[in-house]
Amino acid sequence: MGKILMKGNEAMGEAAIRAGCLNYFAYPITPQSEVAEYLSRRMPEVGGVFLQGESEVAVSYMLFGASACGARVFTTSSSPGISLMSEGISYIAGAQCPAVFVNIMRGGPGLGGILPSQADYFQATKGGGHGDYRLLVMAPASVQEAVEMVMLAFPLAEKYRNPVMLLGDGLIGQMMEPVEFPDHLKSEPTNKDEWATNGMDTRGSDKRNLVKTLFLNAGKLNEHNLMLKAKYDRMKREEIRYELYNIESDYKTLIVSYGTMSRVCKTAIDNMKNEGLEVGMVRPQTLFPFPENAVYEAASKESCKIVVSIEMSMGQMVEDVERCVKGKLPVKWYGKCGGDVPTPEEVVEAVKSFL
Amino acid sequence: MEIDLDGIVIIVGNYGSGKTEISINLAVNRKRAGLEVRIADLDLVNPYFRTREAKARLAELGIEVVVPPNQYMQADLPILSPVVAGMIRQPSQLTLLDTGGNGVGANVLAALGDALSGRKIHVLQVINPFRPFTETVGGCLKIRDEIERASRLSVSGIIGNANLIDETTVEDIYTGYDFVSGLSMESRLPLKFVTVAAELMPEIDIKHFTCPVLLIERQLVPPWKRSFSLASKTE
DSSP states (O other): OOOEEEEHHHHHHHHHHHTTOOEEEEOOOTTTHHHHHHHHHHHHHTTOEEEEOSSHHHHHHHHHHHHHTTOOEEEEEOHHHHHHHHHHHHHHHHTTOOEEEEEEEBOOSTTOOSSBOOTTHHIIIIISSSSSOOOEEEOOSSHHHHHHHHHHHHHHHHHHTSEEEEEEEHHHHHOEEEEOOOSOOOOOOTTGGGTOOSOHHHHTOSSOOOOOOOOOSHHHHHHHHHHHHHHHHHHHHHOOOEEEESTTSOOSEEEEOOHHHHHHHHHHHHHHHHTTOOEEEEEESEEESOOHHHHHHHHTSTTOOEEEEEESSSSSHHHHHHHHHTTSSOEEEEEOOSSOOOOHHHHHHHHHHHO | OOOOOOEEEEEEESTTSSHHHHHHHHHHHHHHTTOOEEEEEEOOSOOSSOGGGGHHHHHHTTOEEEOSOGGGTTOOOOOOOHHHHHHHHSOOSEEEEEEOSHHHHHHHHHHTHHHHTTOOEEEEEEEOTTSTTOSSHHHHHHHHHHHHHHHTSOOOEEEEOOOOGGGOOHHHHHHHHHHHHHHHHHHTOOEEEEEEETTTGGGOOGGGOSSOEEEEOOOOOOTTSOOOOSGGGOO
16 A cells, blocks of 8 residues: 555544554544544444543543453543543553553643643653553654554553553644555454453453452552552663654754654754754653653763753653753753744754853 | 636535645635635634635735634634625635535535525535545545535536645656546546646646646645745746
């Protein structure tokens, strides 16, 4: 199959089908609604299910229930909807069920606006719901990368028996780019017999599977949390993904930026290169686990004097960047959060202002 | 071959088929040909990449863009300005209506039924065969039926808009042309024109086509790209 032109939202819906996910529960919200629109048409064609919940709270528990039964499940929403789902996400993580969440971020807080934003970084990477849980968070910068990350999200969710979140801004959902899909990879969760309540007879086992989050015994709950922590530590060892840009140059400034914001930064870096000003960039593709060593190493380059976190939020990722730079260099923040994506010119101006 | 459209032209099509980019470029094309042009952004369903984003650039060329009141410009509310019915009743030499995607986006046209009634109009369906759901003739006809039902208007022509944005090849343009020519035969709807992006034009053999070609100077671009300057080519 050749390339086709797709909106990010449509492409992520198609990618889920190609990944063998036939259970999609969602509630419409701008700027994500095209996923639901697309899948309301596509799911019946492939024998799948699209069920619109009465609210995002309900949707999160539909995911929980279906996942507990061993089905591949996913949902898409935008910022306020993800807030509503956060209770369910905590339960799904606590019960160790795999599920894939896509957040096509819009501006906040509250209703905010419908234009692109990256203001849910904390919510995604530090926990929107309660308790000691982590999401594995990936941030696509193109429609093609969104497809690849959705297809990767399902096996990762199953590998860790943990929710995986794709964090994209409104632009990723709305813009159109040519995409290519890998061959059909329809598959069932490979390890579901270890945890799914799919019937002992069905799986020919004499071990009962129990899906629960309640541990009243202090020792047991501590053990449970240690086991969850071990999974998150394993993610830090095995799942870090990032891209380096213009890193071989003798850059004075290092940018850390993700998602569509990083594409604006690339244009700005190219423009500054033409002026003789070298700027490097680390683009985290996973936000949790964060590419700690990559940022530290890039900031350790002899020529590098300053690190700037550029994000469509009022300074959230910058806290992780500061953590990774370990006080070696000054860390600055530049960003905007109303829905106007900073232009390459504004990025150039900001970078120069810090020098 | 010149694009000889005038009067009331309504641009319809499925989501992301290229309606807005075509509306803007068609407005510019006709303005450069000396026509008085007004364009209305009737996209009530999609909050991103709408005609209103090019309003200032079009205004510089003397093309009036009718959009919702300023405080609602970035809302996804179904606001239809009463000015639109007025511009249909007293049309410019070219009055362009850029609608939203699919049947749902064409719904707004039914609300303009009274104003449109009895007028000579062109309802043109934009087809990009590289988009989902319009890669087959059957798919295109299904979308057409949905649009006709929702708008209570009949599609009267086709616009071929085969492209993969930056990755479009000359071959894609010719393949797309063959596809819409076939669709035109099947549906008995005339092929009004096909589009070619400005950057591809030098490589295109214009004699390949039996219909006019609309040059696309891309206006709706993501923030890391530059749109084509329209103003520099007006004189």
